[in-house]
Amino acid sequence: MRKEIEIAMTPKQAADPSGWKTAFAHVLRIQPGRIKYLNPLQRSVDARSSKVKVRMKAELFIDEQPIEVRKFIRKSYNDVSRKIPVIVVGAGPAGLFAALTLIENGMKPIIIERGKDVKARKFDIAQINREHIVNPDSNYCFGEGGAGTYSDGKLYTRSSKRGNISEILAMLVSHGAEEDILIDSHPHIGTDKLPAIIAALRQTILDAGGEIYFNKRISDILIQNGKVKGVEDKNGERFEAQAVILATGHSARDIYELLHSKGLALEAKSFALGVRAEHPQALIDSIQYRQSPRDIYLPAAPYSLVKQVEGRGVFSFCMCPGGIIVPAATESGQVVVNGMSNSRRNSPYANSGIVVQIDPSDIAYLSEYGPFAGLELQRRVEDACWRASGMNQSAPAQRISDFTRGVTSATLPECSYNPGIVPAPLHEILPPFVAGRLQEAFLQFDKMMKGYHTSEAVILGTESRTSSPIRIPRNADTLEHISVAGLFPCGEGAGYSGGIVSSAMDGVSCAQAVVKKYRK
Ligand SMILES: Cc1cc2nc3c(=O)[nH]c(=O)nc-3n(C[C@H](O)[C@H](O)[C@H](O)COP(=O)(O)OP(=O)(O)OC[C@H]3O[C@@H](n4cnc5c(N)ncnc54)[C@H](O)[C@@H]3O)c2cc1C
Known part of the structure; x- marks a missing residue:
């Protein structure tokens, strides 16, 4: 039975x-x-x-055995090395899953990535933390696996209608992720495990005859008579194909500028911006589990908060229990923070982005920047944080209770952020329509989680890369750019996903669209 x-x-x-x-x-x-x-x-x-x-x-x-037990073994694919080539720009979750789907359908992916492979990338990430040096091609956002590699690896998504989540999770399991991710309501891999999984995905692509090039930043898209012909890297090397999947992520600002300079349509879209808040994990455990210390068999407690303030959502984003805050800038002259954790989630801190939804109408004062208005806002805040930090990767910080009172903190608590934190008036650094809503939201959050608004907690600026402020418009049926045949804007940078799993699913969808168009 x-x-x-x-x-x-x-x-x-x-x-x-x-x-x-x-x-x-x-x-x-x-x-x-x-x-x-x-x-x-x-x-x-x-x-x-x-x-x-x-x-x-x-x-x-x-009293009976199942007829079949599903096993998560790595699929073996037919050799695609002589099949129709498709260029995939960017080796993030969207690009990698697009490549795997092309292989599955008998086409040959040629992945071109501006950053380094996962192993070499580690050195550049250490340099940001230790020396405050940001390599513009290899950092927490750029390099093999994209922003997904040194991320937290939470695999939860609300975009269940956009694709098959369990297929994405099964692929990750067959490349080394724990089977637990298939059953947990909020699956999580952890930064310590992700690089090996990404390297295994690369091996599958290479074994099937796909190609992957690192250290090649694409600086031009070749278009003739409204059709894509290929791409060119910054050293003038050309790669030709009838289809290009553009999966460059939300931090590839040069790609948006390239498309704009070529007269291709871009659209402004809503995004979110704010700070990253860090509390002692023991405090969050005691609020969420009503236990201190928590049961050793329970995971570090997460939280999820949302409140409407003056017509805009203020919400927790990418919450990392037992995690650390990391520097996620993609070039010098900016301070950007994000969060991650190891698989065991065992740091003494709990961090989360606390961000305010920003609609294009909120930044009408930047209308001269057209579709780049949101990007300009991100730039201004990231630059202001950099200046406030002493022009390095330290982050401007404030105790939450000082932020809501509008005073600079005299002292700061211990914090997980490796490059260091400096006291700064974030209530003045952030635009008033963001700071004011955050101040109100922190007070409201305390009613939902008693003890959340505390002088023990610190906020860091700025959490600005939650999602793309720009969309690259595509045809809803063919998924091609609305004015260039064969160009498939894909993933988070194109404005069609947010997070690892939804980006991977968008990669699958774009590759399926390519297959539909060209394999005949
Ligand atoms: C620290 C951190 C923690 C995160 N934690 C989570 C989490 O727990 N869960 C979650 O769901 N999401 C998380 N995210 C977000 C998640 O990583 C992204 O949503 C996801 O990676 C987006 O996938 P993508 O493939 O669309 O773009 P990306 O991952 O951004 O990949 C784009 C790739 O394109 C490359 N590229 C850019 N420009 C060029 C060019 N000109 N030429 C060639 N290559 C180029 C980049 O180097 C990059 O590798 C986190 C992000 C960060 C930074």
């Missing part, structure tokens, strides 16, 4: 798969031995009642 059932377990029971059959058998009042096979389907922490539980849903086979 096959049965699907959800039960509540203690955190300790949930942490030990060898005891799962016994826990399910106990609820069903049967002998554990009668459960011949247990397939876990979903796992989530339930902290609503005084005793925190873990809810586990599973498919059970009682």
Whole structure:
């Protein structure tokens, strides 16, 4: 007999798969031995009642074996080295999954990436933290795996209608991610595990006959009579193909400028900007779990906050329990912060972006910049943070309680941000329509999470790269740019996704659109 059932377990029971059959058998009042096979389907922490539980849903086979057990082994593909070439610019989640989908459909991806491979990239990332030197082609956003490699690796997305999430997760598992991501309600990989997974994806692409070039920044898109012909890198090297998937991410500002200079349409879109807040993890655990210290079998507690303030959403973004804050600038002269954590989420800090939704109408005073108005706002705030920090990668910071009172902090608490923090008046550095809403939201958040608004917590500027302020418009059916045949704007930089999984799904969709158009 096959049965699907959800039960509540203690955190300790949930942490030990060898005891799962016994826990399910106990609820069903049967002998554990009668459960011949247990397939876990979903796992989530339930902290609503005084005793925190873990809810586990599973498919059970009682007194019988399943006909088939799904195994997550790496697929082997036919050789595509002599098949129709398709250029993929950018090796982020969108570009990599576009390449894998092309291979699956018998086309040959040629990936061109401005940054270095994951291993070489590590050195540049260390340099930002230690020497405050930002390599404009190799940093937290640029390089193999894109912004997804040294990211937090949370794989949660609300864009379930845009593609098959479980296929993306299964691909990651077959390249080294833990199977846990298939069942957790908020799956997470961690920065320590991501580089090896990205390297394994690269190997699959190369083994199938795809090509990958690093250290090649594309500086021109070749177009003739409204059709794409290929791309050219900054040293004049040309790559030709009938189709180009442009998956360059939201920080490739030079790509937006290139498209604009060639007269290709761009559109302003909503985005969000604000700060990154950091609390002691123990404080967040005690608010969320009502336990201090937390049960050793429970993960570091997350939170999710949203409040409408004066007609705009103010919300937590990319929350990293047990994480650290990192410098995510893509060139010198800017301070940008973001967050990440290791797979064990064991740092003593909890950080999250706290950002304000910005609509194009909020920045009408920048209308002379046309579709670049949002980008100009990002630039101005990032530059102001850089100047406030002493013109290096330290970040301007303020205790939350000082920010809401509008005073510069005399001292700052310990913080995970490696390049260092300096006291600065973020309430003055941020534009008034952002600072004012954040001040109000922090007070409101304290009503939702008692103790959130505290002098123990610090905010850092600026969290400006939440999503792209620009969209590269594409035809809804063919996914091609509205005026260039064969050019497929893709992923977060094109304005069609946000986050690792939705970007990967958009890569799959663009590659399928290419296949539909050219394989015939
Ligand atoms: C620190 C950090 C933590 C994050 N944590 C999470 C998280 O936990 N969960 C989540 O879902 N998302 C997270 N994100 C966001 C996530 O990484 C992005 O949403 C995702 O990577 C976007 O994918 P993409 O492929 O569209 O673009 P990107 O990942 O930005 O990739 C674009 C690629 O294009 C390359 N490129 C740019 N210009 C050129 C050019 N001219 N020529 C050649 N190549 C070029 C870049 O080098 C880059 O590799 C995080 C981001 C950061 C920075």
